[in-house]
Amino acid sequence: MTGLASLTWLIGTQALSDHIVAHVNEMVEAGTEYAQACNEVTDAADAGEAWAIAATRQTWDRRPDTDEDDAPIRRLYVLERTGNTVVVADLDLDEDPQANRTGGLQPQHSRLGNEEQGAVVDVELLNLYDLRAWNPFEHLLPTAAVPAAGTTGVGE
Structure with a gap:
């Protein structure tokens, strides 16, 4: 999106x-x-x-036309953005739910980073993905109006 x-x-x-x-x-x-x-x-x-x-608390899906070797993680979650890098976690829950107990990377992607802390990658890697969801910290505020979440920002 x-x-x-x-x-x-x-x-x-x-x-x-x-x-x-x-x-x-x-x-x-x-x-x-x-x-x-x-x-x-x-x-x-x-x-x-x-x-x-690119920002913290986003979910990105690999584009259908992207080679798996270029972007080994099908769905990733941005744990943190720092400058030109992002810390991502593997969200391929449908492949192996047990591998995601810590919210880290699946074993087959361990070369990308620490399984418990996620992988630090250049933000440009996200150009091989499409943004699917974004939950900024503002969503936590009771007065936030977020159309996609169905909130009006009034009395919630």
Whole structure:
């Protein structure tokens, strides 16, 4: 799922705005002009580029046209994003539920990282995947309006 409209539907206006503003601020601190940073981040988010939309608490599915050797994990969950890397856990629960008790990687993917802590990979790897779900921390707030979750943000 990509595009600013889809992302807005998925996580809500406020959460997406906070996410985009954080990236814009990072670019401005690195020396990019504000207007240029706004354009680059919003264009990249609209195009679904991983560097612009990857965040903690996301689920990504490998694209059907992606070679399994290039992206060995079919479904992954982003445990944490730090700069240009993400810590991911294997979510191929339908293949071997016992392998995911710790939320880490399945044994066949152990070369990618520690099974209990997940794998640290470059954020660009997510370009081989499609974003399927995003549960930002704002979802935990009782006043959050998130259309995809069916919340109105009023009295919940």
